[in-house]
Amino acid sequence: MSEIKTVGVAGSGTMGAGIAIVAARAGFKTIVHDTKPEALARARKQTEGFFAKSVERKKLTQDEVARIMGDLTGTTDIQALAACDIVIEAVFEDLKVKHGLFGELNRVCPPHTIFASNTSTLSITEIAAGSGRDDRFVGTHFCLPAQLMKLVEMSPGLRTSDETFKAAWDFCKAMGQAPVKTKDNPGFILNYFLIPFNNDVIRLVEAGVAEPADIDRAIKVGLGYPLGPLELLDLVGLDTHLLVAEALYTSTHEPRAAVPALVKRMIAAGRLGRKSGEGFYKYQGSAMFGG
């Protein structure tokens, strides 16, 4: 299998933008695709802000940032991904959407291109089944915020070749990430535990057991977690949480994975989290986390 030099990222939302930073920062030519030019522009602006903070914090020099930004391009033309050795998909957690995207990519990309999905809850095998190359397909679940977190849950589908998995594993390490092999199970490890936990937290708010700030303070002080669960939910976005939780519930039918009614009410009210300026807390600005 040929060496990975050029990386495609499909989707320029929070996860896609973060993954693109990881790849470009590690020295890979990185092409980000999104159907919406405004989404690409927003991601570019957030990425520039992130790297400006990296320079401020002396993690990178201005010259290094210039090189990275030169390697990082955005496009609305999916044909541009034909140059990629691996394409990492980071679009909505919807099997039909992912099948549509990978079907298109399969027509555009050369046979050697590995397809990877950043899905956090859907089955790698099921996504791969609609890709046209299920032997060259792998799960690469990055953690939020991808530009800061090292862990990547890597899952082979039932038909993933050993060669593909090894190439993707080596690529992941070459990006400076810490891959962990997991089974192709709903939610893998992280979301299997995190989504029901977050749902339980929302149910506590719903039941009036405590205010969000008290719950977050309790978890951070009592258990030493870096972020309170409601702060994390606001960062992830309640619309994203809804999609992920519904996907997990559809796969597992475990009661704790069922989305609390409050989530849908908050989404209807436009309280999506940081991205909309209000979730469980109120926010100003939309700067990318870390630097």
Next chain:
Amino acid sequence: MDYQVIRAGESRSFSGDHPLVAGGKDSGQIVVIIGADAGAAFRGLRETDRKAAVLVELGAECLGVHTGEARGEEGSNVLGFARFRLGTAEPSNLVELVRQPRTLDTAITAARKLFEEYGLKVAVCGDFAGRIIDRLVRPYYNAALRRLDEGLASAGDLDMTLKLGLGYPEGPIQLLERTGLTHHFDVTQALFEAYGDPAYAPARRARVAKQRQQQKS
């Protein structure tokens, strides 16, 4: 504001030489009752309504067990509290401060101020079994133990994934081994009885640890 500390048995929140305990006077506007029998000691006190706040250390029980409840309108200057503590680990800096529907805001303010003067952090919660943390983390710990049994990953990989992925200081398996699976059994058994929710039913590994402890005693 002066405060009095009444000790009623061994406290899981405060050892005898904790500055908050050592700083107590013979009497004061706040009464802090600590120890496993704090509730009984409270019930034996008179004229508590003259105090700014009366703080009763709780175990697994609700505050209402000691104060009584009335049509969802209970509440006074009496609050429950406990420093969160996992099994045999030292108490954390978190105080879960338990209020009732009509608890006086002045009592909450006085209690918060007292604890914060000693460097503790306060999270206010309603009077429910498990308060905030146990109610939230015990199903997660149970799930981790169950998934370990089912071979999702090794104990080390489970712990590493949750530490690296979520920034947790310690993975669930290592944490439960360090602080005691038997304690996890005790807490989850109490929560299972309180809520009847299978998510709280003690995990097999916790039950095994408890049975082995019982064999030894």
